[in-house]
Every structure is written in structure tokens, then in C-alpha cells.
Amino acid sequence: MQFHQIEKRFSPESLVLSVDSLEISAGEFVSLVGPSGCGKSTLLRLVASLDSPTQGELLLDDGADIERAFVFQDANLIPWRTAWQNVQLPLELRRSLNSADRQNITAALQLVGLREEDFEKYPRMLSGGMRMRVSLARALVTEPRILLLDEPFAALDDLLRNQLNEQLLEIWQRQKWTGLFVTHNVPEAVFLSQRILVMHARPGRIVADLKVPFEFPRTSELRADPAFARFCGEVVGHLAGVAHA
């Protein structure tokens, strides 16, 4: 994925996002961190083609038709559909379901850690963490090559967030989609990513592009490693630089 001289304005006088040059390799896991309003969600929406740049060129590998899926902070499940039926939705919007689709729905729900007894439950019967798992399964069932995640775990407690981070990484290592992950949580960005883009507001732009120096697979022990804390400190330093710039 390549950004060339990208600008996004919602009105002529307000430059919301400006990215001169950025390249993200296929299969890379990249996090975006930065203060509120610096354009993180806008950048994701441009990649998803939910919005278009005012200027510049955004090239996606395999062209504009590349399969993309979005996961938001709110699970956005349909209340009158079961977990299984929610995951079914993006497939049924495209075609009538075949038996391979049915297997894929079950596989996606299992992949995110849902038990079979939960498949037939309605969203109100599921915990916040389980709802987010269903939301993730609904994105994965379309077999995206690019997965866009906008603060998906922000509403969850730390323990659950850590657990979902570990599971998300396992899934990524198996499927190797390109991951773009927005978070305000620096340890989460460090734990998940190969690379962190630190952004600055007004206009939104990338001020640091940091390679995360930890090998995969990553396990929960990494969070207790002093090198992990040091690197988080480095990212926070860049953010603080952003805050005081």
C-alpha cells in the first residue's frame, strides 16, 4: 500500500490529514498512535475507501478491489441476529450461502475463541469481550487482505484486552493480512505491531515511523521484559514531543 502526497480536507480551509509518502508492505502489522483528532480514523477510512482523498494517490496492492474489513470500537452487532447470523451477514450480502460459507462462519467464530454453545446467542446475551470477538469474526469471514481496526479493544478491561491482543496476533500470524490498528494505548501498539506510526494533529501527519524490535511469536511474557517497557517509553517520548510541538 502506498500513499503519495495524500491530503484530506473536509472543507477548503481545514487540512485534516497530510501524508507525503508512506509505504506499508503486504502482510505488515502497523499501529497508528497520536492525539485525538490527528486523523487516525480518517487515514483508515481512506484505506477502506469509505472516504476519498482530496488530493494525492493511494495505491492498494492488487488494486482497488482488494478485500478489506473494518472493526470498530463498538461491535455494531445486529441485536435481533444471533452471533452466527451476525457473522453470516457480510457473506449473505454478496451471495446465497453455500456449505463452504457455513463452514467458514463456524471456523471464524472458533478462531476468535467463541464456543459452540455461544453461536446461537443474541448480542444482549454476550459479554462485551464476546461481542467484540463476534465483530472480529464477522470481519475475518470475508477473508480480508487488509484488516482495519479502529480502537477495537478500548472499551475492554486490561486483562481481556491483553488476551484479545494475543489471540489477534495468533490469527495474524496464521493469515497474514495487512493490519492497520488504531489505539491510544502504547503497550498495546508495541505488543501487536511490527511498526508504529506516531501522528501529530493540525494538520494530521506522521511524525515518527518506528520499527518495533521484538521477534514473533510474542507471548504475554514480553510485557514484563524491561526492553518492552523501555521501548514503550520511547514511543511515549515521541507522543510527548507531539503534545509539546
Ligand SMILES: Nc1ncnc2c1ncn2[C@@H]1O[C@H](COP(=O)(O)OP(=O)(O)OP(=O)(O)O)[C@@H](O)[C@H]1O
Ligand atoms: N466527516 C467529517 N466532517 C468534518 N470533519 C471531520 C469529519 N471526519 C473527521 N473530521 C475531522 O477530522 C479530524 C480528524 O478526525 P479523526 O476522527 O480522523 O481523528 P482521530 O485521530 O481518529 O481522533 P480520535 O483519536 O479522537 O478518534 C478531526 O478534527 C475531526 O473533527
